[in-house]
Amino acid sequence: MIDTPRGNRVHIAIFGRTNAGKSSIINKITNQNISLVSDMRGTTTDPVYKAMELLPIGPVVFIDTAGVDDMSEIGALRVEKTKEVLAKMDIAILVLSSEIFLEKRALDYEKDWLQEIKKREKPYIVLLNKIDLLKDSERITFIKEIESELKCEVNEITTLSGEDIKKIKEKLVEYSPKLINEERLIGDKIKIGDKILLVAPQDIQAPKGRLILPQVQVIRDILDNGGIPTVVTLDNLDEGLKIFQNRPDLVITDSQVFGVVNKKLGRDIKLTSFSIIMARAKGDLETLYEGAKKINQLKIGDSILIAEACTHHQLKGDIAREKLPQLLKSKVGDINIENCSGKDFPKDISKYSLIIHCGSCMLNRSETLSRLKESTDKNIPITNFGMAIAEINGILDRVMEIFLRR
Known part of the structure; x- marks a missing residue:
């Protein structure tokens, strides 16, 4: 299990304000000291990834994130990194601290982030942490207020309680089988x-x-x-x-x-x-198939993005930087080709006539589908290395026949 690639693991991301107890919750769920815990606000800066086995789900990766209310000098950069996790998550955990109630703070951050989570149509769990700070009457009142404002179920928790941690694990197990079964190879x-x-x-x-x-x-x-x-x-x-x-x-x-x-x-x-x-396992074959067909509509001067999920040094004969560009230019003529790799998927893709993506073996399904959705929402055709090469060779329908019955 420990050798299972990150891209094949259920991604469980935890969000919340600074000092809400996110890191403590992850440490308790995993029974490991994965994340640094401190009373000092803003201990977690960049997202922390930890692969492990969570029975009976199997291989998962927990993502501990910086506080969504980080107002420090580099807070905006930290929050931006946290936003990137939204595209990768399979399950979200949103943590609130009872200190919000005691300090009479508004739930603006929680509303905004829950809205972002819901946009992705992913399962989520909302936790009210540190309930040991509240009297019973306060706790009941506060939970009702939160559920009314956020319009969702709120689960009470204290990291001091093994029973509370067990309930979170049960919910994660409940949400995971569907996610695991989504990926199909051959x-x-x-x-x-x-x-x-x-x-x-x-x-x-x-x-x-x-x-x-x-x-x-x-x-x-x-x-x-x-x-x-x-x-x-x-x-x-x-x-x-x-x-x-x-x-x-x-x-x-x-x-x-x-x-x-x-x-x-x-x-x-x-x-x-x-x-x-791999494209079938990670993405949407119909979208990628239609994107490959757009190769025949490319014109001289068009801009093409070739995107890879992994990072490596440019090598002679590299498929993304030499072979694919040569094939495209031999078919279309003088076109502009740009490359990106790893996490550096452009924020603005509006200038591209086509995006050609690798098989995404290093990405999880959620992040791959996020890239596909971003492209289709902006009417930018997107396809896959294999389909692009097949279309240039005139055999796309042949190699897709086993998957798309037409």
Whole structure:
């Protein structure tokens, strides 16, 4: 479990004012000292990520964030970092402190943040922390006031109570199964005993001695669903096909060699790529498919954004910085191509005619869907590396056939 990639974990984010007790709550839920706890306001600055196993959910990552009311000199930057977490979260925990009641403070911050959470249509839990500071009569009154203003259920908690922590865990467990089951790779599209040939070329993204993450995950998914995977490099493709008398039930390849692999196969043999399978698990295939079709409408002078979820040094033959740009320019002509990687997805995407995104194996589904929604809301077509390459090769409908019945 500890080796499960962050992108495959349920992301549980905790929000609230400075000194509301967010870090203490995470430490109690995880039974670890994940976050620094102090009476000094603003102890948590940048979001703190901690991967762990939370039974019976399985692998999760908790995200402890800076106070949403941080008014320090760099408070605005801290709050901006906290806002970025909204795109990644699968479940939100919003923490209020009973000190708000005692100090007669308005719930403006809580209203604003709850509204932002609700916009994402994600499950959330609202906690009233430090109830031990209140008399019973005050506590009942305050909870009613909060529930009336926020229009949601409020759960009482003190980190001194193991029973309260247990109730939070039960709610997290209740919300998690749906999230875990959302991601589908290829297993539901194969039958027990299906013979599947995987073409995993050795290139700069997959150095000698290891497979890259999407390849490993797809192989595991095939095995878990009763398929029989056989892995070859491109130079052994012919030998691999002979093993199955040129009749594998499915061929999965690296998108960069779509053209070569497609020529070796009969039209009746199903074909797709690791990149497209990852896009299915992380995003919305219909949106990405429609985005790929827009490649045919690109014009000279258009601006294209090529986005990667991971960060690495630029290498010779890099797919995002060399191969894709070359393919696009050979098809369209002189176009403007920009690259971004990691967390540096542009805040303003209005100038782009198309966004081409990687398979998102390093992002969780929530963050990937957030990027897709931002693009579609602004009428910017968005697609995926594999689909873009397939469309340029004229085989997009072929490699999508297993997923989109048309």
